[in-house]
Amino acid sequence: DAGVTQSPTHLIKTRGQHVTLRCSPISGHKSVSWYQQVLGQGPQFIFQYYEKEERGRGNFPDRFSARQFPNYSSELNVNALLLGDSALYLCASSFNPLMNTEAFFGQGTRLTVV
Amino acid sequence: AQSVTQLDSQVPVFEEAPVELRCNYSSSVSVYLFWYVQYPNQGLQLLLKYLSGSTLVKGINGFEAEFNKSQTSFHLRKPSVHISDTAEYFCAVSDPQGAQKLVFGQGTRLTINP
Numbered sequence: 001d002a003g004v005t006q007s008p009t010h011l012i013k014t015r016g017q018h019v020t021l022r023c024s025p026i027s028g029h030k031s032v033s034w035y036q037q038v039l040g041q042g043p044q045f046i047f048q049y050y051e052k053e054e055r056g057r058g059n060f061p062d063r064f065s066a067r068q069f070p071n072y073s074s075e076l077n078v079n080a081l082l083l084g085d086s087a088l089y090l091c092a093s094s095f096n097p098l099m100n101t102e103a104f105f106g107q108g109t110r111l112t113v114v
Numbered sequence: 115a116q117s118v119t120q121l122d123s124q125v126p127v128f129e130e131a132p133v134e135l136r137c138n139y140s141s142s143v144s145v146y147l148f149w150y151v152q153y154p155n156q157g158l159q160l161l162l163k164y165l166s167g168s169t170l171v172k173g174i175n176g177f178e179a180e181f182n183k184s185q186t187s188f189h190l191r192k193p194s195v196h197i198s199d200t201a202e203y204f205c206a207v208s209d210p211q212g213a214q215k216l217v218f219g220q221g222t223r224l225t226i227n228p
Contacts, residue, residue: 004157033214042118042204042218043158056215090157097214105150105157 002026004093004106012112013081021076021109025093031055032074033103034066035090043090049074050097078111086113116141116207120219127195128227135190135222137205147188148206148216149179158204164188165210175199200226 005024013019025032031050035043048056049068063079072093078085088110092103121136139145146165150158162173169181179190188205205219 031214033216035216040221042206042220043216045215045217048215058215092158094214102160102163103214103216105159107155107157 004091004104006089006091006106006109008109009107010110010112012114015081015083015113017081018077018079019081019111021078021089021091021111023074023076023091023093023106025072025074025091026104029093029095029104030072031094031097032068032072033092033094033097034074034076035092036060037088037090037108039087046076048097055097081113083113086111116145116209116217118205118207118217118219120203120205120222122222123220124223124225126225126227129197130194132193133191133195133199133224135203135205135224137188137190137219139186139188139205139207141186141207141209143209143211145207146210147179147181148208149173149177149188149190150204150206150218151175152202152204152221154201161190161203195224195226197226197228199224 007022033048034046037043045058047066052068066076068074088108090108091106094103095101117140119138148163149161164181172178202221206216
């Protein structure tokens with residue numbers, strides 16, 4: 001079985017641009033969460049989606065948005081990129097977060113803003 | 115609000131020596147506790163978790179952790195480490211009533227020396 005897949009693995013953007021990151025959960029998983037991991041720090045929660053509805057939002061500006069599609073894949077969008085948005089963006093999927101089933105993480109997308 | 119403090123940013127040990135990585139948490143409610151490992155350029159892998167029941171939790175790769183409610187700690191231990199254990203280790207908490215939003219510590223870099 002494929003694990004959580006994220007694309008792209010790396011990308012470089014310029015300040016002010018927009019970026020879209022993609023995540024495909026493990027087959028059968030209905031929840032996707034997004035985390036931002038700045039170099040040298042622990043991951044910080046951005047969003048959680050379950051059954052295509054937003055179930056949680058972290059302390060991030062409105063420039064960050066996300067959505068979940070009918071096939072449970074997800075996109076994270078970031079507008080008006082800042083240098084401080086440079087980070088590893090991690091996606092995690094789980095079967096049912098309300099039952100605290102294990103969250104499985106993808107390998108992440110390394111975003112560099114220049 | 116919940117928070118996690120990992121008391122050591124770096125822990126160097128010799129191969130086959132025991133190791134303890136310390137984690138303290140702060141929460142006004144009961145919590146679920148987790149340890150994740152992150153190898154270079156990879157996502158996070160769950161080592162073990164405490165949801166309820168026995169306070170001594172055994173995980174993968176020979177790791178174990180003990181939940182101490184009075185000291186609000188969840189320290190990770192391994193009796194004998196290997197070179198392959200070199201990685202970043204993250205302690206995390208979540209609210210059982212929430213939807214699996216993980217709050218991570220800053221991480222501890224475990225370096226195994228031959």
